[in-house]
Amino acid sequence: VNTVNHPTRSDPMSKYKMNPYIPESDAEKAYLEAYDPSKYPSVFTTVDIAIFTMRGGRLHVLLIERADFPYKGCWALPGGFVEPDETLDEAALRELAEETSLTGDQTGHLEQLGTYGDPGRDPRGRIIDVAYIALLPDVPDPEAGSDAAHARFWAIEDLVEEQVQLAFDHPRILADALERAAGKLEYTTLATTFCAEEFTLTDLRRVYEAMWGTALDKANFARKAQQTDGFVVAQDKQRTGGSRGAPARLFKAGDATDLHPAMLRPAEARNAFLPDADARTIRRNR
């Protein structure tokens, strides 16, 4: 059909090339013209985003209070339908911008989490939900959009304590998102995404502590963060007055995206959520 190669280990960029489709034969063109999509089951597609941010050393997630049925009055992850002409990533970016009014000089991270499509997960019909995760530095509470009576950041602890009920299968999506984010901090530099442009090592450590629910040794953490190449870059400044103690040196995020070696969670923080929740073992009969 064309000449684009298969992705190889020696040419990793080729993985992003899709084989363009060019109908060649008349039979092929006739098939495409006669193709009737209505004989296949049709569904609706939404994107939902777990937008995480850090406030006062506590992990927060943005929720909206649903203004309409179904689950009217319930808190839910923000999201919406995918438009016909946009990619899934673009739909997630659009929703993220709508919900948070990003000003353009914001820094953040967005990635696909997974897709949830059980029949019955939405009483309106078969709706496939592609869930995303966004990590943002502290941003203001958003204005309520047309779809949301209220929208605000909730501390995860408060959600648990007040036993807030989330709409649809969002309890599971949020749990998966938390586990994914906690795991990603281990082997990527994404923790800096939660921090302001300049941050102290204590700021950075609090990100890990909030995400893992564990206290970390400040001395060992500081040593490790500075040893890891490209993680943090020391500035010739100090911050004073932010706390009661001595002034702390300021850092910026480095160039690295992966952490070598990894910053592994202590064992007691490993099973905060069930690992590998999405995996299905076909049979384990050993």
Next chain:
Amino acid sequence: VNTVNHPTRSDPMSKYKMNPYIPESDAEKAYLEAYDPSKYPSVFTTVDIAIFTMRGGRLHVLLIERADFPYKGCWALPGGFVEPDETLDEAALRELAEETSLTGDQTGHLEQLGTYGDPGRDPRGRIIDVAYIALLPDVPDPEAGSDAAHARFWAIEDLVEEQVQLAFDHPRILADALERAAGKLEYTTLATTFCAEEFTLTDLRRVYEAMWGTALDKANFARKAQQTDGFVVAQDKQRTGGSRGAPARLFKAGDATDLHPAMLRPAEARNAFLPDADARTIRRNR
């Protein structure tokens, strides 16, 4: 709406509970009855599976040669449309069974990889593809299904060498699948899924070597595999004749699903594929 709690760190199982939806008010029932899904963009949903297995120390993936347009004659990942009454996981399991004729006492692993939904990825229209990964021990080549002229396992190396052209955006899906699988071997016990019920440490080491494209020190690998709790269980048997050298002790897979500590790839095997391909950094202006 109901009383199911939010997932908590102390009760990880609660993450799997979906809030059941029970319409309460008359307005709610009226809304649902009047709900018109046709005003939302509708798409079609498929599942595709990258089915990996190990043959002769080489990693293989199952491909089908497409019998119909589009991409007729091209090799592609097996898959099909999601039926209206099945979950995504069930659809993937069904396709897996159809393609491999699993006999029931097979052992394997199936997990969701990610979702690919760019407009234009399929010339027939907007089709959202939920991709899965399956890991299987050596299984026979499957019979061709109705949708496939031919189906067989391809060695990854041969795909690269012969510059096989994959249909749709399957080059990227396969590359993502390879990267995911390679990464999972680091911190899970999934490598044993590629092995027969009883295997030698060299069998297991060859799984890692094939997946990472690197030679590993056999002495260090054996020590590490046996030290890691629950990874392998020594049997009171040896296998002889499988190779030219001394007889090798046989092992079975242990109970553990996670590896502590992790079996990290050597640095030269880390960038076999681009890490974090799905992630999108909103802006990195530091």
Next chain:
DNA sequence: TTAATAGTGTCTGTGAGACAATATGCT
């Protein structure tokens, strides 16, 4: 002055990685 925080230093145990040495069975 007191308490809290930042930063440095030290010690130990574990494990990865390199590599040697020996044992066993196939050809």
Next chain:
DNA sequence: AGCATATTGTCTCACAGACACTATTAA
């Protein structure tokens, strides 16, 4: 006999983790 393979052993270096100690600021 010779060779390929399996298994055990040894040594070194890096790093995680625990913890002590000093310096600096706010209350």
